[in-house]
Amino acid sequence: EAQVTQNPRYLITVTGKKLTVTCSQNMNHEYMSWYRQDPGLGLRQIYYSMNVEVTDKGDVPEGYKVSRKEKRNFPLILESPSPNQTSLYFCASTSPGTSGTNEQFFGPGTRLTVL
Amino acid sequence: LAKTTQPISMDSYEGQEVNITCSHNNIATNDYITWYQQFPSQGPRFIIQGYKTKVTNEVASLFIPADRKSSTLSLPRVSLSDTAVYYCLVGGYTGYQKVTFGTGTKLQVIP
Numbered sequence: 001e002a003q004v005t006q007n008p009r010y011l012i013t014v015t016g017k018k019l020t021v022t023c024s025q026n027m028n029h030e031y032m033s034w035y036r037q038d039p040g041l042g043l044r045q046i047y048y049s050m051n052v053e054v055t056d057k058g059d060v061p062e063g064y065k066v067s068r069k070e071k072r073n074f075p076l077i078l079e080s081p082s083p084n085q086t087s088l089y090f091c092a093s094t095s096p097g098t099s100g101t102n103e104q105f106f107g108p109g110t111r112l113t114v115l
Numbered sequence: 116l117a118k119t120t121q122p123i124s125m126d127s128y129e130g131q132e133v134n135i136t137c138s139h140n141n142i143a144t145n146d147y148i149t150w151y152q153q154f155p156s157q158g159p160r161f162i163i164q165g166y167k168t169k170v171t172n173e174v175a176s177l178f179i180p181a182d183r184k185s186s187t188l189s190l191p192r193v194s195l196s197d198t199a200v201y202y203c204l205v206g207g208y209t210g211y212q213k214v215t216f217g218t219g220t221k222l223q224v225i226p
Contacts, residue, residue, distance in 0.1 A: 004158075033214065042202070043159065043216035058213055090158045102147065104214075106158025 002027045004107035006091050012113045013081055021076045021110050023091030031094040032074040033058070033104070034066065036087040043090065049074055081114040088112075119203045124221040133190045135220050137203030140184050148179060148186045151202045153219070159202060163188070190222075198224045 004025045013019055025032065033048040035058075045058030049068040063085055065077040074093075078085060091107040120138040127133045139148070147166050151159035163170055165177040165186070176189040190197060200219040 035216075040218070042218040045214050045216075048213065056213070059215060088156070092158070102149070102164060103161035104151075104159070106160070109156060109158055111156075 002105070004091055004093055004105050006089075006107040006110050008110060009108060010111050012115065014115050015082055016080050019078050019081060019112075021078075021089060021091075021112070023074045023076065023107060024072050025074075025091075025093040025105070026072065027093060027095055027105065028071065029093035029095045029105075030071065032068070033092045033094070034064070034074070034076050035090045035092065036060065036085075037090065037109075038087050046076070046089075081112075083114050086112060086114050118215075119205055119217045121201075121203055121217055121220045123218070124223065126223045126225055127193055128225050129194055130192050133193050133197075133222060133224075135188045135190075135201055135203075135222070136185055137188070137217075138185050139203070139205045142183050142205050146183075146205050148177065148183075149204045149206070150175070150177065150188045151204065151216075153200045153202065159216075162201075193222075193224045195224050195226065198222060 007022045030051045034046040035043045037043050044060045046060055046064050047058055047066040049055045052068050052071055055066050055068055068074050089110045092104040094104045147164055149164040150162045152162050153159040163175045163177045165179055167179050170177045178187040200221050202216050202219040
């Protein structure tokens, strides 16, 4: 089954404790992206990657790192989490679809709480 | 990146056709228009994409006027399960770019 997986799905942590949220896709997509979603603010892009070893900042990259060493994986790293990074995080990958369409496939989300 | 403007919320009765309009005045020549649907605590799901005129698939239609400064997502005969947030995005066809979602339109379908 074609899918994007994220782990963990839920995480409660404390300020300053480094964490990694993993994202993996099995569709051989080149483009992957991370978003955070907060009430009233919609989805905001954190980082995106156009291919292995190619990453770039989205709208809200501060406090986050990413890496893309393999095509299928795109982990999100919070070196020193702070309470303002409490949010719902989504990973997505993109493929050209049928009939010339282009759609992003989203993972199930990771709900992060930083105390 | 083209900025999009959508109504914050809409209500509709079951069985009615719902039209959600998105304004994107500074759309670029090579930009496509894409709509996503999101249920609470789930990732957005692709609905439809188009460049100009009309596009139709099994769940929705997308109407784009000649000047492409706006677009309308049409959902025929909505049901309670269509209650969700709908996002309009404008951007390049390849997807290899920075992406900006707006705040979306919250559609509430009423029995």
